[in-house]
Amino acid sequence: MYVYDEHDRQMAAERVAQFRDQTRRALAGELSEEEFLPLRLQNGLYVQRHAPMLRICVPYGMLRSDQLRRLARITRDYDKGYAHFTTRQNVQLNWPALEDVPDILADLAEVEMHANQTSGNCIRNTTTDQFSGVQADEIADPRPYCEIIRQWSTFHPEFAFLPRKFKVAVNASEKTDRAAIRIHDIGLQMVRNDAGELGFRVHVGGGLGRTPMVGPVIRDFLPELDLLTYLEAVLRVYNRYGRRDNKFKARIKILVKALTPEGFAEKVEAEWAHIKDSPTRLTPDAIERMKGFFTEPPYEALENAMDLLARQRFENRGFDQWLSHNVDVHKKPGYAIVTLTLKKTGTPPGDVTDQQLEQIADLADEYSFGEVRVTHHQNVVLADVRQDRLLELWETITPMGFGTANLNTLTDIICCPGGDYCALANAKSIPVAEAIQRRFDDLDYLYDLGNIDLNISGCMNACGHHHVGNIGVLGVDKKGEEFYQVSLGGSSHHDADIGKILGPSFAREDMPEVIAKIIDVYVDQRTEEEEFLDTYRRIGIKPFKERVYA
Amino acid sequence: MPDVINADGTIRQDNWVVVPRPEEGESLAIPSDQPALIPADLWLAGYEHFAGNDQIGVWFDSHDEPEIIADRVNELPLIGVNFPRFVDGRGYSIARLLRERFGYRNELRAIGDVLLDQLQFMKRCGFDSYALRPDKDINHAATCLNFFSQGYQAATDTDLPLFRRRAG
Numbered sequence: 001m002y003v004y005d006e007h008d009r010q011m012a013a014e015r016v017a018q019f020r021d022q023t024r025r026a027l028a029g030e031l032s033e034e035e036f037l038p039l040r041l042q043n044g045l046y047v048q049r050h051a052p053m054l055r056i057c058v059p060y061g062m063l064r065s066d067q068l069r070r071l072a073r074i075t076r077d078y079d080k081g082y083a084h085f086t087t088r089q090n091v092q093l094n095w096p097a098l099e100d101v102p103d104i105l106a107d108l109a110e111v112e113m114h115a116n117q118t119s120g121n122c123i124r125n126t127t128t129d130q131f132s133g134v135q136a137d138e139i140a141d142p143r144p145y146c147e148i149i150r151q152w153s154t155f156h157p158e159f160a161f162l163p164r165k166f167k168v169a170v171n172a173s174e175k176t177d178r179a180a181i182r183i184h185d186i187g188l189q190m191v192r193n194d195a196g197e198l199g200f201r202v203h204v205g206g207g208l209g210r211t212p213m214v215g216p217v218i219r220d221f222l223p224e225l226d227l228l229t230y231l232e233a234v235l236r237v238y239n240r241y242g243r244r245d246n247k248f249k250a251r252i253k254i255l256v257k258a259l260t261p262e263g264f265a266e267k268v269e270a271e272w273a274h275i276k277d278s279p280t281r282l283t284p285d286a287i288e289r290m291k292g293f294f295t296e297p298p299y300e301a302l303e304n305a306m307d308l309l310a311r312q313r314f315e316n317r318g319f320d321q322w323l324s325h326n327v328d329v330h331k332k333p334g335y336a337i338v339t340l341t342l343k344k345t346g347t348p349p350g351d352v353t354d355q356q357l358e359q360i361a362d363l364a365d366e367y368s369f370g371e372v373r374v375t376h377h378q379n380v381v382l383a384d385v386r387q388d389r390l391l392e393l394w395e396t397i398t399p400m401g402f403g404t405a406n407l408n409t410l411t412d413i414i415c416c417p418g419g420d421y422c423a424l425a426n427a428k429s430i431p432v433a434e435a436i437q438r439r440f441d442d443l444d445y446l447y448d449l450g451n452i453d454l455n456i457s458g459c460m461n462a463c464g465h466h467h468v469g470n471i472g473v474l475g476v477d478k479k480g481e482e483f484y485q486v487s488l489g490g491s492s493h494h495d496a497d498i499g500k501i502l503g504p505s506f507a508r509e510d511m512p513e514v515i516a517k518i519i520d521v522y523v524d525q526r527t528e529e530e531e532f533l534d535t536y537r538r539i540g541i542k543p544f545k546e547r548v549y550a
Numbered sequence: 551m552p553d554v555i556n557a558d559g560t561i562r563q564d565n566w567v568v569v570p571r572p573e574e575g576e577s578l579a580i581p582s583d584q585p586a587l588i589p590a591d592l593w594l595a596g597y598e599h600f601a602g603n604d605q606i607g608v609w610f611d612s613h614d615e616p617e618i619i620a621d622r623v624n625e626l627p628l629i630g631v632n633f634p635r636f637v638d639g640r641g642y643s644i645a646r647l648l649r650e651r652f653g654y655r656n657e658l659r660a661i662g663d664v665l666l667d668q669l670q671f672m673k674r675c676g677f678d679s680y681a682l683r684p685d686k687d688i689n690h691a692a693t694c695l696n697f698f699s700q701g702y703q704a705a706t707d708t709d710l711p712l713f714r715r716r717a718g
């Protein structure tokens with residue numbers, strides 16, 4: 001994992017001092033609310049329904065155990081003892097006091113954390129696949145490149161006041177996409193060209209919100225050394241020509257659409273030609289140096305524990321289910337990737353208490369070299385667990401609430417905070433998630449249904465990624481009452497797609513039944529090997545419509 | 551005379567005025583006794599007349615294209631870039647283009663909705679004077695310009711991004 005040097009430490013401390021000064025001036029009335037707004041947003045501070053909300057950055061989802069313990073302490077000292085993992089691999093606190101935020105940032109800086117650029121119209125946290133570095137089929141570990149992008153984008157003097165927020169995601173495997181790169185402003189797919197050189201395929205102009213779009217490719221191969229100069233060219237074109245007259249048309253996707261992807265690509269290439277060989281061009285040395293931070297932990301030479309696991313599974317059905325669903329193959333023999341699910345029915349998806357944060361820290365130290373990764377599905381990953389300790393781990397985490405064996409199933413719901421917390425909400429989202437989880441509480445049935453992404457947002461801003469859920473649920477306001485619109489067929493993976501709206505919206509109490517009917521259509525119509533999305537793509541929306549509105 | 555801030559945070563008096571773009575049918579109201587910044591396209595349109603006059607500079611609005619005077623920038627003693635609202639970040643790109651692409655060497659001034667907390671970014675993008683909005687505390691400018699002792703990126707102020715300095 002990346003470790004700060006004296007430069008990073010100095011800038012982190014300077015940033016805290018700066019925000020302390022800004023907060024003082026805001027409280028003294030020297031900065032108007034409007035003037036303070038972008039400054040506090042770029043330090044992670046939103047003002048919300050109940051209190052300010054602080055979004056703490058977890059660069060590309062990586063956390064060390066000491067950082068988890070610090071987060072736990074912060075939620076106790078400054079908040080109500082719990083935190084929320086977001087869909088962009090960050091952490092949110094819901095109740096900090098404005099005047100405490102500089103102190104919180106100082107506490108974070110001590111463990112090499114910050115809240116820089118987690119909100120506001122600037123370059124946000126770069127996200128990636130939570131299995132980076134431990135999966136067998138990746139082109140290369142994307143995290144050194146994510147950290148290179150993090151440093152380049154941090155306090156970038158030219159791009160602190162963009163037309164709108166800007167999100168970059170990097171994906172490293174050509175078979176899977178756990179980073180949802182095609183719904184990001186820039187999605188970088190790592191690839192090798194025919195000569196075997198490493199680079200990126202560049203998607204630009206994806207995004208959700210009011211006008212959901214899947215990002216088209218504007219460059220098939222960008223050599224790795226050119227990463228930053230090319231990003232700078234894209235950002236400069238966007239900064240100069242993105243719309244600023246209408247907040248809802250200000251994302252880069254609108255510009256890409258207006259110019260066409262080809263037209264946009266031409267503008268970027270023309271800009272890039274000027275700066276391609278500027279000092280911002282990466283050096284092989286800089287990349288090597290960064291890779292040095294993301295080396296393998298001291299793995300032991302082990303064999304796969306096939307026989308042991310087979311015996312343990314045979315004797316214990318709960319363990320068997322968990323192993324099949326929440327444990328993934330590791331590139332090293334004898335190791336496994338474990339996802340701790342934060343999706344226990346009755347707990348808002350992604351919420352953890354201070355105690356649970358400390359438990360996760362202890363688990364990381366005991367089982368996974370002291371590190372964890374946050375996923376955009378709002379779960380937490382222990383990436384390096386010995387196979388011969390899986391049973392022991394499962395027994396430990398089950399009472400903690402991390403062992404719900406529903407990963408990637410219908411009840412592994414992505415859900416935004418919605419009307420319970422968010423001032424922009426049209427409707428609550430957490431109670432809908434819970435009602436659906438209660439309705440589908442039979443694990444065997446869930447397993448039979450296979451992989452289904454169910455995503456819920458409380459309004460058009462789409463924090464819960466509803467457009468790219470295989471089943472998407474969106475809170476809408478109908479004459480002051482909370483209703484829910486359903487869409488089908490979305491995907492955030494390699495085959496990314498925006499879901500189609502099923503029809504008129506539903507009352508909250510009807511939602512579990514509506515989902516049940518949709519699932520029934522799938523069960524009736526599927527062929528042996530089809531997942532939900534395959535069946536939907538084959539039969540279309542009509543049969544679902546007919547059943548739900550019958 | 552109004553104050554302007556220098557890149558090092560010191561303050562000096564200066565009497566350059568910004569001449570607004572004239573309404574349809576009206577002509578440029580250039581004062582006779584003070585140096586003036588006029589809209590860049592009008593300077594270009596009246597080039598025969600203005601060339602060589604060291605009392606005339608130009609200003610760009612945030613949606614203007616600095617490319618129009620790319621090969622003549624160093625004929626100008628002063629260029630202003632307007633921030634119509636402080637959240638409009640186009641002026642930062644304009645400044646870098648003027649400095650890094652067109653090689654402008656004379657004074658580059660931020661004008662308009664110029665506030666304290668943006669000065670550091672302006673400085674890194676090549677501005678070397680700042681006409682702070684009059685209601686802001688000019689004595690706090692030096693502090694705001696100097697919160698950071700270094701940056702991660704190359705920009706107008708340095709050719710050495712941190713990754714190159716680390717290698718050295």
Ligand code: HEM
Pocket residue numbers: 046048053084085086087088092164165183184206207208209210251415416417421422423424461462463464465
């Ligand atoms: C509670 C306070 C929150 C507020 C006020 C808020 C506000 C917003 C707004 C206004 C947008 C739309 C931006 C746009 O259209 O460009 C947005 C998008 C988004 N938010 Fe939130 N959000 C909140 C919490 C969260 C949380 C907790 C998550 C994660 C679970 C989240 C994840 C996202 C994502 C992933 C997107 C955008 C997707 C895209 O447009 O590309 N937000 N948020």
Ligand code: SF4
Pocket residue numbers: 416417418419422423424425426457458459460461462463464
């Ligand atoms: S989707 Fe809407 S309701 Fe949900 S957190 Fe985002 S802004 Fe709030």
